[in-house]
Amino acid sequence: FDLRNEDLRDLHELGQGNGGSVKRVEHVPTGTHMAKKIVLIDAKPSVRKQILRELQIMHDCRSRYIISFYGAFLADPNICICMEFMDKGSLDGIYKKIGAIELDIVGMVALAVLEGLTYLYDVHRIIHRDIKPSNILCNSRGEIKICDFGVSGELINSIADTFVGTSTYMSPERIQGAQYTVKSDVWSLGISLIELALGHFPFAESSSDDSDLSDLEDFESTLSPARPGSMGSIAALSFTPSSLPPSKKKSKANNSEKTKKDKRKSKGVSLQGGGMTMSILELLQHIVNEPAPRLTPEGRFPAHAVHFVDSCLFKDPDARMTPKELLKYEWIELTRNATVDVEAWANTF
Numbered sequence: 001f002d003l004r005n006e007d008l009r010d011l012h013e014l015g016q017g018n019g020g021s022v023k024r025v026e027h028v029p030t031g032t033h034m035a036k037k038i039v040l041i042d043a044k045p046s047v048r049k050q051i052l053r054e055l056q057i058m059h060d061c062r063s064r065y066i067i068s069f070y071g072a073f074l075a076d077p078n079i080c081i082c083m084e085f086m087d088k089g090s091l092d093g094i095y096k097k098i099g100a101i102e103l104d105i106v107g108m109v110a111l112a113v114l115e116g117l118t119y120l121y122d123v124h125r126i127i128h129r130d131i132k133p134s135n136i137l138c139n140s141r142g143e144i145k146i147c148d149f150g151v152s153g154e155l156i157n158s159i160a161d162t163f164v165g166t167s168t169y170m171s172p173e174r175i176q177g178a179q180y181t182v183k184s185d186v187w188s189l190g191i192s193l194i195e196l197a198l199g200h201f202p203f204a205e206s207s208s209d210d211s212d213l214s215d216l217e218d219f220e221s222t223l224s225p226a227r228p229g230s231m232g233s234i235a236a237l238s239f240t241p242s243s244l245p246p247s248k249k250k251s252k253a254n255n256s257e258k259t260k261k262d263k264r265k266s267k268g269v270s271l272q273g274g275g276m277t278m279s280i281l282e283l284l285q286h287i288v289n290e291p292a293p294r295l296t297p298e299g300r301f302p303a304h305a306v307h308f309v310d311s312c313l314f315k316d317p318d319a320r321m322t323p324k325e326l327l328k329y330e331w332i333e334l335t336r337n338a339t340v341d342v343e344a345w346a347n348t349f
C-alpha cells in the first residue's frame with residue numbers, strides 16, 4: 001500500500017483513548033476496511049518525521065498475534081496510523097457487552113498475548129508497555145491479536161508529554177519509577193486476565209470504565225476495608241468520575257455514568273456504614289503496598305489458571321516470569337492443546 005489520506009473514506013468511530021481516536025475507514029482504491037488511529041502530536045516537524053520513521057518498524061511486525069500495519073502518515077496536526085480492522089473490537093468492549101468471559105477463552109487470550117509479546121521481544125526487542133483489555137482485539141474468524149505497542153520511542157515521549165502516562169494496569173515497579181521490562185507487560189496481562197474472567201476491573205467492584213488516569217484529578221475512589229478493623233486491605237474500590245469537564249471524552253456517557261456513580265456510592269455507604277474516599281494516587285500506593293489481586297473466589301477457577309495468574313502478579317519483578325517462560329505453564333499448554341473454538345464464541349455476539 002501507498003497510503004494517502006484522500007483515499008480513505010470515514011465510516012464510523014470505533015473508540016477514543018488517551019492519545020486520540022480510532023475510526024473505521026475504507027481504503028477506496030482496494031475496498032479494504034481499516035482502523036485509522038488519529039493521534040494529536042504537539043511536536044516539532046523534525047520530531048513528527050522521526051516518529052513516522054520509527055513507526056515503519058511496524059511493517060516488519062508479522063505475527064498472527066499482532067495487528068497488521070498498513071502504514072502511517074502525517075495529517076497536520078495529527079499522525080494517522082492505519083491498521084488491520086478487527087470486527088469484534090477490543091476485549092473490554094466485549095466483556096462489557098456479554099459479561100464475564102468464560103475461562104477457556106480467557107486462556108486463549110493469555111496464549112495470544114504471550115505469543116505476541118514473545119514475538120515482539122525476541123524478534124524486534126520491543127516491549128509492549130500498554131497491555132490492557134482495550135489493546136487486545138478479536139475478530140469473527142476467532143483471531144486474538146494485540147495492538148498499540150511501543151514501537152516508537154519518540155511517540156512514547158510525545159504522548160507522555162501530553163498525558164499522564166499512568167494506568168491502573170501498571171506494575172508496582174513501574175509505579176515506583178523503574179524501567180519498563182517485558183515483565184511489566186506480564187503484570188498488566190495478569191490484571192487484564194482477572195478483569196476478563198470476573199467481568200470487572202480487579203480493583204473495582206463494578207466497571208473499569210474509568211481505569212485510565214488521564215483525568216487524574218477528576219477521579220475519586222471509594223475505599224472499603226476488607227475486614228472490619230483491617231483498614232489496610234481493600235476489598236472493593238470503585239472509581240467515580242466526580243467532576244468530568246463536559247469537553248472530555250467521556251462527556252457522552254455522562255448521564256449513565258452519573259446514575260452508576262450514585263448507585264456505587266450508596267452501595268459503598270450501605271456496605272461499610274460510611275465510605276472512605278481514596279485518590280488515584282492512593283490506589284497506586286495500594287498496588288505497590290498490598291498483596292496482588294487473585295483469581296477468586298477460591299474454587300471457582302481451576303488451579304492451573306489461578307497458579308498462572310498468581311505468577312503473572314508476583315510483585316517482585318525478579319520473581320515474575322517472562323512471557324516466553326510463561327508459555328510453558330501448564331494452563332497455557334492445556335489451552336494450546338484444547339483447541340478452543342474462539343470463532344464459534346466470537347460469533348455469539
Ligand code: ADP
Pocket residue numbers: 014015016017018019020021022035067083084085086087089090093134135137147148
Ligand atoms: P484505548 O486502547 O485506550 O481504549 P485507543 O485510542 O487505542 O484507546 O482505542 C480506542 C478504541 O478503538 C479501543 O478501545 C478499541 O475498542 C477500538 N480499536 C482500536 N484499534 C482497533 C482495531 N484495529 N480494530 C477495531 N477496533 C479498534
Ligand code: MG
Pocket residue numbers: 017134135147148
Ligand atoms: Mg489502544
